[in-house]
Amino acid sequence: MTTLLRAIRQLLRLAVRCDARRLTRAVALLAVGYLSTPLIAVCLKSLTTAALARSAATGTWLALTTALLLVLELMMTHFAHLSYFELGELEELALQNEVISLAHGTTGLEQLDRPGFADTLALVREELPRTRAALEAVLQLGGMALQLTVTTVLLGLLNPWLLLLILAALVPVAAGNRAQLLIDRAKETAAPRIRLGRHLLELATAEASAKEVRLSGAEAVLTERQRRDWRSVTATLWRAQASAALLRAVGQLVFAAAYGGAIVLVVRQALSGGSGLGDVILVITLAAQVSFQVSTTLGLLTILQGAGRTLERLHSLRVAHRPDTAASTGTSGVPSALTVGIRLEEVSFSYPGSDRKILDRVTLDIPAGTALALVGENGAGKSTLVKLLCGLYRPTGGRILVDGVDLAEGGPEEWQRRTATLFQDFARLELRLRDNVGIGDLDLLDDDAALRQSIDAADAGPIPDQVPGGLDGLLGHSYGDGAELSGGQWQKLGLARALLRRRPLLVALDEPASALDATAEHALFERFADLATEARTDTGAVTLLVSHRFSTVRMADLIVVLEQGRISELGTHAQLAAAGGLYAELYDLQARVYT
Structure with missing residues (x-):
């Protein structure tokens, strides 16, 4: 219930921020429409009494009033829908913008590598479109509460025992809450397998991977794996849905028994002369309305409970979201041009949730204007080092200095705006x-x-x-x-x-020729040489190249060889080739291919 109330408060608060005038109009129209329903029951009672008394004039006015109330019941909710539907879309857009902000609102990307954050983010993305109907559910639930209050008063005035009918309506509500909790827990349990199943489907159908799947004959393997995972997910969700359906059915049966008892009570009261036929009509009508109100309320609660879980997950993303206060509150320490350069002091890095060090106590001075090349075997930490230098990650140990200012304290966001990058997994x-x-x-x-x-x-x-x-x-x-x-x-x-x-201060190219032909590759590296010269002259920028092509690497002023997360060699091409280490070995292997 706490989750439900919190969701209602958040949705109404968000609606006020989005468009308070439209919300007020929708509430007013819905109030008129929903109040018309119990008043129709009162008019039917009076109309029955007038008919039995053969009062034509009174019966005519009551019939016209009943007709007017029926029109208001039907039309006001329709006109209100025009307002709250658009408002629901505005709320969804606002929540989408917040999700984007939470995913990319920090200067680094560490949170996207946390499994818990990634799973929650995936669930929120999947469920967010359903929140469009959540505001409608809140407003309709308010209308149902208004109806139920008037109905309670009318039933209580007729016979206090009839108030038990209202209490009986709480049983299916409580059962519905418990049922939705079971379903939500099942969804959370199945979330990782759902992501895997979708990934397998994408592998089998996406243009980038379909050709390899076809040539390798892996369709059957991927299909079977996807079928097996979805079968497991379906079994988990089905068990939760079956248990939830049973709980809801028990709750409805309790209310159905109370409904039947209320009708029997009033009929017996009428037969004993304690009430008239109009009262019987009133109770039957109100009881039917209570039945509709309860069933509708259960459906609305289901929607709101789902929205509540989505908003809870969104709140957990807010809690996990760690803004970089140093970057947002301090004065940027990023210079207009580099005069000293970039220094890495004992820099280490491990991805969230892992103890394995991708980089281990790396110390390196990169003078301003240097064209630097990173070399190493796959998994040596080259791309991770590039991301650290770009400010996309913060070191888990040590620090990175830009002209003597710690990058973590001197404005990572501003530094990112002064970097020009082409990553190996570039965006299309x-x-x-x-x-x-x-x-x-x-x-x-x-x-x-x-x-x-x-x-x-x-x-x-x-x-x-x-x-x-x-x-x-x-x-x-x-x-x-x-x-x-x-x-x-x-x-x-x-x-x-x-x-x-x-005017970048860092130009980073991570395997920039991986998809280019030989001619284009040659043109690119000529452009790289020109770019390094231009950047050095203009802003003293550092130009960073990661490549397996040693014909290009040798153009760099300084070459760093990474091995298992550490710097194993450092120098110019001539120095490293003469040293006879890993660089010389890799260079000779590649040179033999061409000679």
């Missing part, structure tokens, strides 16, 4: 071509000249001419009939986003 934004490139610097989203300049710099100049609509043309087929691009073209647009960023 199936929006307009303008949006795809423009998010690199939102201030330039509508600057066609700047967008085309960055596209040309990324060797993607022909793409706007190939996309119907040019910069305003749609990309991809997921949300419309947009232009489909190759993997290399998508990656070039990712590079264009990075190049759009003005």
Whole structure:
């Protein structure tokens, strides 16, 4: 019950913030509509009495009044729906915006790697569209409470024993609360398997993975695994639904018995001369209304209980959400240009929920203007180090200094705005071509000249001419009939986003040529060399490259070799090649392929 009341308060508070005038109008219309229902029963009683007394004039006015009340009952709720439906959509939009803020409101991404946070976030995303009907349920529940209050007064005036009918209505309400709790617990238990089942379905059907699935003949394996997981999920949910249905049925049976008893009581009272036929009509009508009110209330409570659990999960996301107060309250320590450089002091990092150190006490000085290359075998920690340098994660040990200022205290958000990146798992934004490139610097989203300049710099100049609509043309087929691009073209647009960023202090390219052909790769690395020179001259920026292509790595001023989360070698290409360590071994292996 606490969850239910809290949900009602939150939904009403949110409705007031979204549109108080529309909420007031909906409440007034619903009040008129819902009050009409018990008044109809009173009019029917009086109409019956007038008919028995053969009073034509009184009967006519009562008939007209009853007809008017029927019109109000039907029409007021309809007109109210026009207001609260739109208000419900505004509430859903507000909650969606909050979820986005909670998922991305911190400067880092650590919370997205916490299993508990990820599971809760997935449940909230799935259930959030259902909250659109939650405000409607709140308002209708208020109308039902108003009806039930008037009905209680009328029944009590007729016979105090009839008040037991109202008490009996609480039994199915309590049973419904318990039933919904069982269902919610089952959903939470099944949440990880639901996510896995959807992932398996996506693997089997998504364009990116379907070709490998087809060639490997893995359709049957994925289908069987998905069927087995969904069978387990269905069994868990079915048991909960069956138990919930049984509880609700018991509650309804208790009320049905009380309903029958109330009718018997009034009929016997009428037969003994204690009441008239009008009272019998009144009780039968009110009892029928109470039955409808209870069944409707149960349905509304089910909706609100589900919304309440969603709002509770949203609250748990708020609690788990850890804003970076240093970044939001302190003065940014990010300089306009680097003069000293970036220093890592004893930096360690482990992902949330894991004791394994991806990076272990890494100490490194990167002078301003340096073109740095990261080398190492898969899993050495290269991409993690890039994310730390970009401020997407905070070290779990040690610190990162930018011109002597701790990145965690000097403004990670501002630092992120001064980084230009292309990650190995770059985003494919199936929006307009303008949006795809423009998010690199939102201030330039509508600057066609700047967008085309960055596209040309990324060797993607022909793409706007190939996309119907040019910069305003749609990309991809997921949300419309947009232009489909190759993997290399998508990656070039990712590079264009990075190049759009003005006066960066850190340029980070993580495997930027993974989807490019040899010609495009050569052009990209020539552009990398030019970019490093430009950044060094303009802002003293550090240019960071992660690559397995040693022909490009050798262009860097400084090469760092990572091995099992630690720096094993450091120097220029000539120094490392002469040292005969891991770098020299990897370089020789790759060089032999070409010689």
